[in-house]
Amino acid sequence: MEKKRVLSGMQASGRLHLGNLLGALEKWKKLQDEYECFYFIADWHALSTSYEDTHEIKDNVFNIAVDWLAAGINPEKSTIFLQSMIPEHAVLHLLLSMITPVPWLERNPTYKEKQQEIKDRDLTTYGFLGYPVLQAADIIIYKANYVPVGIDQLSHLELTREIIRRFYYIYKKTIFIEPEALVSEVPKLPGLDNRKMSKSYGNAIFLSDTPDTVTRKVRTMITDPQRVKKSDIGNPEICTVFKFHKIFSPARDASEIYTGCTTAGIGCTDCKLMLARDLNDYVKPIFEKRKELSGKPEKINEILQEGSKRARTIAKQTLSEVQEAMGLLVS
Ligand code: TRP
Ligand code: SF4
Numbered sequence: 001m002e003k004k005r006v007l008s009g010m011q012a013s014g015r016l017h018l019g020n021l022l023g024a025l026e027k028w029k030k031l032q033d034e035y036e037c038f039y040f041i042a043d044w045h046a047l048s049t050s051y052e053d054t055h056e057i058k059d060n061v062f063n064i065a066v067d068w069l070a071a072g073i074n075p076e077k078s079t080i081f082l083q084s085m086i087p088e089h090a091v092l093h094l095l096l097s098m099i100t101p102v103p104w105l106e107r108n109p110t111y112k113e114k115q116q117e118i119k120d121r122d123l124t125t126y127g128f129l130g131y132p133v134l135q136a137a138d139i140i141i142y143k144a145n146y147v148p149v150g151i152d153q154l155s156h157l158e159l160t161r162e163i164i165r166r167f168y169y170i171y172k173k174t175i176f177i178e179p180e181a182l183v184s185e186v187p188k189l190p191g192l193d194n195r196k197m198s199k200s201y202g203n204a205i206f207l208s209d210t211p212d213t214v215t216r217k218v219r220t221m222i223t224d225p226q227r228v229k230k231s232d233i234g235n236p237e238i239c240t241v242f243k244f245h246k247i248f249s250p251a252r253d254a255s256e257i258y259t260g261c262t263t264a265g266i267g268c269t270d271c272k273l274m275l276a277r278d279l280n281d282y283v284k285p286i287f288e289k290r291k292e293l294s295g296k297p298e299k300i301n302e303i304l305q306e307g308s309k310r311a312r313t314i315a316k317q318t319l320s321e322v323q324e325a326m327g328l329l330v331s
Contacts, residue, residue: 006182007033007144009083009135012046012060017204019197021191022247025071027148028078036076037078038311041065041304044083044090045135049118056173065242065300067207070290075303079107082139085308088315092137095322097130099166105129109155136160140176147152148182157181166224173325175318189247195220196239205279207286214283215276218244223268230267241268243274249278 008028010016016025031037041061047054061082073080083089105111106129115123135156139147140163142225147157157179165174188196191203198204203219221241227234235244245254255276260266280287294298320330 003034003036004145005038005142006031006146006148006229007038007040007139007142008148009040009042009045009138010055012041012062012064013050014056014060015063015208016071016200017199018198019191019204020067021071021207021283022186023150023184024148025068025073026194027182027186028068029072029074031146031148031182032074032077035146038081039068039073039078040081040083040138040307040311042083042138045131048125048131049114049121049123051125051127052121055330061304062300063208065304066290066293069293069300069303070116070207070286075307079307079310080303081307081311082304086141086312086315088312088319089134089137089141092141092315092319092322093130093233094324095133096133096163096167097139099170100130100133100163102129104159104162105132107145108132108159110152121293130154132159133163136163139179141318142166142311143175143177143314143318144179145177146182147179147324148184151183154181154183165326171325173321175325176322184217190240190243192217192221192240207283208290211284211287214280216278217272218279220271221272221275223271224261227261227268231264233264234261234268236261239274244275244279245271248282249275252277260299273284 008024010020010024021295024107028037028039033045037303041064043057043061046060050057065080068080069075091282111131121202132155136159137159149157161178164178167176168174191197192205193201193203195201195203211216218241221244224234224236224239226232234252239261242257242261245257257266257271257274323330
């Protein structure tokens with residue numbers, strides 16, 4: 001039986017952090033063994049909010065590719081590619097835009113939320129409104145069965161399915177497959193300040209951080225605010241440091257820390273030092289591989305070129321089917 005197809009993407013808007021590792025990459029890595037996987041870097045999507053300042057996009061593409069490979073996304077198992085290397089996504093985006101009612105886009109929750117969140121940029125553009133149409137094109141051009149994403153992307157997936165249904169309603173051709181979201185159950189990793197880990201909050205630990213930087217960042221983590229002196233009893237359940245111990249430390253250490261904290265047997269400084277050590281152990285293989293790959297830009301470029309070539313064959317095929325269904329000349 002043919003393997004089902006998985007597709008996912010990340011916007012090229014910054015280096016990846018531990019939240020991305022747990023929330024996406026570790027899952028993507030597992031999926032590689034069971035499915036035919038397509039993973040791509042969405043550099044056009046990055047333009048939707050950064051069109052005025054694009055100087056980081058190229059570096060982000062490179063760094064994200066390095067992060068993926070270092071985290072175990074394997075180009076021999078998965079097709080790794082760059083959105084802008086497949087112009088067919090843009091053509092399909094245009095064709096889908098002809099049948100997508102504007103009110104569907106205006107009522108998309110992420111459209112309103114992001115506009116409210118990002119006040120320093122003008123997001124009244126056509127491209128920003130059409131963000132989910134481009135995302136729909138990304139997905140359906142590969143006829144993906146499953147799309148691993150975070151819950152914030154579910155509205156985009158629903159819109160993708162609505163566009164597919166509308167396409168069928170108008171042209172009576174079943175070309176596309178309605179994709180299903182694979183939502184990861186991983187709890188959201190807090191950042192240093194206990195808010196959600198995010199590059200824009202400045203509270204993230206990056207996969208590219210050196211061990212010293214990791215240690216320094218861990219030192220600034222918020223602990224139980226009620227615990228002022230070492231002799232105070234602490235509550236690990238509300239402590240950011242402990243949330244990290246539960247994920248990144250061996251189970252025995254975590255339970256020792258729990259007891260130590262609730263009996264005032266261990267101080268926060270030592271607790272943090274243990275975390276820094278465990279965290280650095282956890283990310284060491286990724287950090288080492290990252291270091292090695294960072295020095296080989298040609299290799300990264302080659303992987304993206306190679307993956308894009310493979311992806312493009314499929315994208316071209318689907319686009320011809322769409323052109324045919326819509327009564328256009330097939331190019
Ligand atoms: N919108 C996604 C995000 O911000 C990125 C993305 C673009 C994507 N195209 C996609 C994800 C297609 C899955 C499938 O994370
Ligand atoms: Fe948090 Fe550790 Fe301090 Fe307890 S000892 S409050 S778990 S940092």
